[in-house]
Amino acid sequence: xxxxxxxxxxxRPGAGAPPRRARRARNSGLAAPRRTKTAYLFLAPxxxxxxxxxxxxxxxxxxxxxxxxxxxxxxxxxxxxxxYIDLFTPGSSTSGDFWQSMGATGIFTVASVxxxxxxxxxxxxxxxxxxxxxxxxxxxxxxPYVLGVAVIGVxxxxxLDTQSGIVNHVxxxxxxxxxxxxxxxxxxxxxxxxxxxxxxxLGFNTVIILAGLKGISPDLYEAASLDGAGAVRQFxxxxxxxxxxxxxxxxxxxxLASANMFGQSYLITKGGPANQTRTAIMYISDxxxxxNNMAAASAMSYVLFVFLAIISIVNFRIQRExxxxxxx
Amino acid sequence: xxxLTDPRSESASERPSGKPSGQPARRRSGxxxxxxxxxxxxxxxxxxxxxxxxxxxxxxxFKTDGDAIRNPFSAFPxxxxxxxYTTLAxxxxxxxxxxxxxxxxxxxxxxxxxxxxxxxxxxxxxxxxWGKKIVFGAIIATLLVPPVIFLIPNYLxxxxxxxxxxxxxxxxxxxxxxxxxxxxxxxxxxxPMEIEEAARIDGAGDIRIFLQIVLPxxxxxxxxxxxxxxxxxxxDFLWPVYVLxxxxxxxxxxGLAQLQGAYSTHFxxxxxxxxxxxVPVLILFSFAQRHIVESVASSGVKG
Numbered sequence: 001x002x003x004x005x006x007x008x009x010x011x012r013p014g015a016g017a018p019p020r021r022a023r024r025a026r027n028s029g030l031a032a033p034r035r036t037k038t039a040y041l042f043l044a045p046x047x048x049x050x051x052x053x054x055x056x057x058x059x060x061x062x063x064x065x066x067x068x069x070x071x072x073x074x075x076x077x078x079x080x081x082x083x084y085i086d087l088f089t090p091g092s093s094t095s096g097d098f099w100q101s102m103g104a105t106g107i108f109t110v111a112s113v114x115x116x117x118x119x120x121x122x123x124x125x126x127x128x129x130x131x132x133x134x135x136x137x138x139x140x141x142x143x144p145y146v147l148g149v150a151v152i153g154v155x156x157x158x159x160l161d162t163q164s165g166i167v168n169h170v171x172x173x174x175x176x177x178x179x180x181x182x183x184x185x186x187x188x189x190x191x192x193x194x195x196x197x198x199x200x201x202l203g204f205n206t207v208i209i210l211a212g213l214k215g216i217s218p219d220l221y222e223a224a225s226l227d228g229a230g231a232v233r234q235f236x237x238x239x240x241x242x243x244x245x246x247x248x249x250x251x252x253x254x255x256l257a258s259a260n261m262f263g264q265s266y267l268i269t270k271g272g273p274a275n276q277t278r279t280a281i282m283y284i285s286d287x288x289x290x291x292n293n294m295a296a297a298s299a300m301s302y303v304l305f306v307f308l309a310i311i312s313i314v315n316f317r318i319q320r321e322x323x324x325x326x327x328x
Numbered sequence: 329x330x331x332l333t334d335p336r337s338e339s340a341s342e343r344p345s346g347k348p349s350g351q352p353a354r355r356r357s358g359x360x361x362x363x364x365x366x367x368x369x370x371x372x373x374x375x376x377x378x379x380x381x382x383x384x385x386x387x388x389x390f391k392t393d394g395d396a397i398r399n400p401f402s403a404f405p406x407x408x409x410x411x412x413y414t415t416l417a418x419x420x421x422x423x424x425x426x427x428x429x430x431x432x433x434x435x436x437x438x439x440x441x442x443x444x445x446x447x448x449x450x451x452x453x454x455x456x457x458w459g460k461k462i463v464f465g466a467i468i469a470t471l472l473v474p475p476v477i478f479l480i481p482n483y484l485x486x487x488x489x490x491x492x493x494x495x496x497x498x499x500x501x502x503x504x505x506x507x508x509x510x511x512x513x514x515x516x517x518x519x520p521m522e523i524e525e526a527a528r529i530d531g532a533g534d535i536r537i538f539l540q541i542v543l544p545x546x547x548x549x550x551x552x553x554x555x556x557x558x559x560x561x562x563x564d565f566l567w568p569v570y571v572l573x574x575x576x577x578x579x580x581x582x583g584l585a586q587l588q589g590a591y592s593t594h595f596x597x598x599x600x601x602x603x604x605x606x607v608p609v610l611i612l613f614s615f616a617q618r619h620i621v622e623s624v625a626s627s628g629v630k631g
Contacts, residue, residue, distance in 0.1 A: 043448045052504075054478065057481035166400070169400075305476075
């Protein structure tokens with residue numbers, strides 16, 4: 001949650017531009033505007049943690065991926081791009097399983113993102129019209145998001161149980177099949193993983209989109225309705241264009257969150273059947289930390305990183321072009 | 329953003345003949361009333377789809393083991409029982425130990441984040457210094473990196489520090505909160521400068537200005553960051569699964585996965601575990617709901 005919010009905070013211009021200008025003016029009048037020593041005194045505690053556990057590891061991980069690192073070896077040898085080449089060599093010990101797990105992550109992302117966008121947009125539009133009780137509904141929709149993935153995993157594993165799960169029982173009461181293998185067979189397992197993820201996180205996207213809706217001027221709706229546009233027409237020509245900026249952000253963080261899926265598969269389907277729902281994160285962490293295959297796993301994590309970076313950049317490009325085509 | 333939660337603005341938008349803001353006036357009030365009913369019916373259905381599974385879990389946790397296995401589809405426990413909870417308290421799985429571990433790790437990490445991030449954010453928001461752009465750029469850049477990149481190297485670092493299977497492993501590495509620095513920097517930049525400038529003229533140094541002026545003014549932002557940090561640590565799953573090893577050192581999240589394995593068909597017991605792991609965050613959410621939801625809501629809207 002934290003990182004996703006920060007993504008945007010990072011790119012947002014500071015709310016306090018005037019005070020900053022004031023400070024600069026004042027500084028230029030003083031003899032020593034720079035206070036490097038004081039600044040690093042304030043920064044030191046954070047920077048120590050940051051260097052040891054964030055910046056350092058990012059470089060260290062890259063180095064590991066270029067060696068034959070193993071916990072059983074006393075010294076490591078630099079092997080260049082061997083670990084990466086292995087991943088792209090069909091038939092090597094890791095490439096088959098790795099690309100299967102990348103495929104699983106791809107399937108989950110493609111299957112989950114549309115629902116995680118469309119359902120929150122629809123709910124946000126409804127919430128935006130609700131005069132009474134809007135904040136209560138908003139809180140209810142958001143609530144599952146504050147539960148950890150472990151809680152979500154164990155409760156849905158039970159609710160979706162083929163024999164004892166209430167989901168199949170309710171389907172039976174509605175005259176539908178009551179013996180669907182929700183957690184043990186495909187495609188049901190995929191439907192479960194997507195459904196549970198939507199149930200868990202829809203409130204997060206809804207809240208962001210709702211804030212975007214509040215920012216659309218009522219005058220635009222007024223004008224559209226004077227022009228004779230109905231509710232549907234207004235949705236497509238006023239609401240959606242007005243949400244473009246917010247949606248760029250939501251699309252990006254939703255793709256990244258889905259591509260990093262781990263806990264749902266780990267707890268609900270155990271990656272099965274036959275590793276078909278084992279995601280890239282699940283495979284990388286298992287290889288690196290359980291199978292002691294650290295060098296290869298580090299290489300895999302960087303390959304995944306590159307994929308995600310490309311997707312994010314393409315997404316931003318597409319959205320920017322669209323915005324430029326339709327000046328608003 | 330205050331529009332979202334401020335009850336005053338809500339009642340204000342009700343007053344003009346119940347016309348919701350952002351909606352065009354319609355002539356036929358009959359169809360409007362019908363629309364209104366449909367709107368609330370749909371919202372209520374969605375709300376029930378979210379609440380009912382949680383209610384079902386709580387009800388199941390109050391069934392006896394036999395009742396839960398024999399009558400999985402009866403809504404109400406017969407008899408009502410706290411067997412599942414007493415089994416957890418006395419059983420093989422030290423769930424209350426896990427609870428304390430979770431509480432300790434989340435609290436420790438939150439405190440470290442508040443201290444380190446607020447000081448760093450002050451420097452980035454208020455001081456000019458050599459290397460500011462590099463430091464700031466590095467912090468931004470890491471926010472865009474998927475967490476899996478840090479998994480293996482951090483495991484090795486924690487191992488070398490001798491922290492595997494300790495509370496340090498699950499509270500210190502995650503305390504390097506680039507997000508926290510950002511979040512507070514944004515807030516500090518928005519604070520008015522006048523008081524600080526007056527204090528500086530009176531001879532106050534940066535440390536005094538930071539402690540006695542900026543921090544007190546930033547109390548709402550610090551509270552929001554504290555809640556978000558606590559939730560994130562409490563709910564963390566992947567990292568503790570791999571760095572905590574002995575049963576008594578687990579936190580609740582990997583502990584739940586253990587429970588699921590140990591009591592796979594004893595649903596009442598596993599659900600009781602899920603309830604225990606959820607109650608603290610739901611209490612926190614009910615108190616800090618507005619802070620949490622608003623900080624998320626504002627994340628997508630450009631300032």
